[in-house]
Amino acid sequence: MTLKTFAAAAMAVFTLAATAIPAAADTLADIKAAGEIKVAIDVSHPPYGMLDSSAKETGSDVETAKLLAEDLGVKLTIVPVSGANRVPYLQTNKADVVISSFSVTEERKKVIDYSRPYGLIPVVIAAPKAESIADPKGLDGKSVAVARGTTADIELTKSVKEAGAGANIVRYEDEATADTAVATGQQKIYAGALSSANALIENNPSLDMTVKYEMAAYPMAIGLRKNEPELKAYLDKWVGDNLQNGKLGGIYKTWFKQDLPAEFVK
Incomplete structure (x- = not known):
């Protein structure tokens, strides 16, 4: 092989290698250029999203x-x-992004990234007060309603x-269908976010339900x-700035009637 042929072959290999490495996208620049940010939100999951x-x-x-x-100055x-x-x-x-009661999980981190956390989502089991359920063993032989793919499901x-x-x-x-299933008696036991369980209990007093135990608490x-x-x-900077200035904490308190845990604001 001549030096010229070798150089050409080496350049071809380099070019192939370079194109095999995915270039970093710049969605932030695209958002600003378009003057619009598209945010995925579940609007059937109060109090996170609803009509x-x-x-x-x-x-x-x-x-x-x-x-x-x-803050981005876009629609x-x-x-x-x-x-x-x-x-x-x-x-x-x-x-472009997801803001939808989006809990941070190790499984999701394999395929997507997250910003700095700005909230907390406890997931619980709720059931009629007469049911003796204090832990997962108490669910043996019972039917439990849950929204597919949520942290409560996990x-x-x-x-x-x-x-x-x-x-x-x-x-x-979705959450709304799971809520309806319990409200209409298709299932008596519910797994979901604490806020959703509390809303279900409050809106359906005849079910005489209570939160039985917390399964986990996820950063959002x-x-x-x-x-x-x-x-x-x-x-990351936006979350940090709006935790420090109290705006994100204010949103959390308005909808969940409690302050953010102190560690989120540090």
Whole structure:
């Protein structure tokens, strides 16, 4: 092989190697150029996301998304999602970010990135007061309603398996359908976020339900695609700044009637 031929071959190999490495995207620049941010939000999951009497989106996730768009100086477009399709919508570029009661989990971190956490989501088991349920073993032989793909689903599945409890997990496509299933008596036991369980209990006093135990508590953050260093840096700083100035804490207290844990503001 001549020196010239070798050099050409080496350049071809280098070019192939370079193109095999995915270039970092710059969604932040794209958002600013478009003057719009597309945020995935589940608007069937109060108090995080819901429709008011005028069919306008409201809730803690909506207020958080509005604050982000305002600080970016762009228009907010809400992309409705369910618990199960939040990650796919992000990965297929249907949304720029996810702000949708989005708990940080190790499984999700394999395929997406998160901002710095800005809230906390406890997931619990709720059931009629007459039911004797203090831990996963108490679910043996019982049917439990849960929204598919949520952290409640993850924790419920894991905990009953570890406990060897033969629970019948009935998975619904979104939080609203799971809530309705329990409210209408299709299932008596509910797995979900603490705020959702409390709302279900408050709105259906005839069910005589109470929270039985907490399965876990997850930090909540903004979801973004991997390999987005500029956007991640912006979101991390944005969360930190709005925790320090009290705006994110104010949203949390408005909708969840309690202060953020002190460690989030540090």
